[in-house]
Amino acid sequence: MRLYIKYDGIVACRVILQEQLERLDISYKLLELGEIEISNSVTKENLAQLQEALNKYAIFVVSNEKSQLIQKIKDAIVEMVYEKDKLPSVTISQYLSDKLNFSYGYITNIFSEYTYTSIENFIIIQKIERAKKLIIEDELTLTEVSYKLNYSSVAYLSSQFKKVTGLTPSAFKRIVDKRRNLSN
């Protein structure tokens, strides 16, 4: 038997963090996505245990300031694409610089330098990822998907989908369905 599950990665991640921090008796405060404040009295040993426990879930403690900022930029973009029912009406540059407290110029430069891609492109990839989920899991029509992701038209969504995947949305759905049938 094969079950299909739906999940919210952000909620799952917060629960894992809570469970592991509580297990190790570390007092903490979950801040925004990707940030935790812990008391200064935590021993090095405890911290190492925490890191080890989290690595199993592919959650890594990042210390380098630049990689931290890259992660924050990515998180802010993911949050923007996934959490809001509708994408924000302010421009993306405004949204990111407000959220991260850096100029947009600085943010885009550092992002391109470290990720092999641009912020614009990363946003497109994330939006198409969400479109894939909406098409497969929620079985939304392309019209519904394009409304939800703020595309001005279905044609524009389709062409961006094709640019990122090389496939039309319907070919994509066909492949996913056949793959599932094959493994059943």
Add this chain to the structure above:
Amino acid sequence: MITHKDSIHILIADDDEDDRAFFSDAMMELKMNNKLTLFNDGKDLMEYLANPDIVMPHILFLDLNMPYKSGFECLKEIRADSRFKEVSIAIYSTSSSEKDIEETFIEGANIYIKKPNDFTKLKKVIKEVLNINWQFHSSGLNKETFFFSI
């Protein structure tokens, strides 16, 4: 968090010597930090992958038509082994039929490349493929629905 300071591990299996040379030249000209390992056919590749101590590749390029073991057979064997579930598989072939493309995706390929006939195009294609693959790898995107045809 992975940045481009880490190197990308790439494997290629192709029985055509010129194609292999083309590929590694193109790879070298890209300013990406990569570690490339070449195989002469599918059998060679599968023998290498059977070793439990290898460093897992990020991406594997498979030619479809190879002697001893075809790319399609390799694809099926690799996808049947959960050890390789994080490895992206890029098929490259001279065929551009929709049917062949969909068939390899259904069997578990992530990327389908129609072999370009000139070097400049090849470089461009490899660059795009490595870029998109890196985004999936470094941002925890869903590999199960990762398809890219170019």
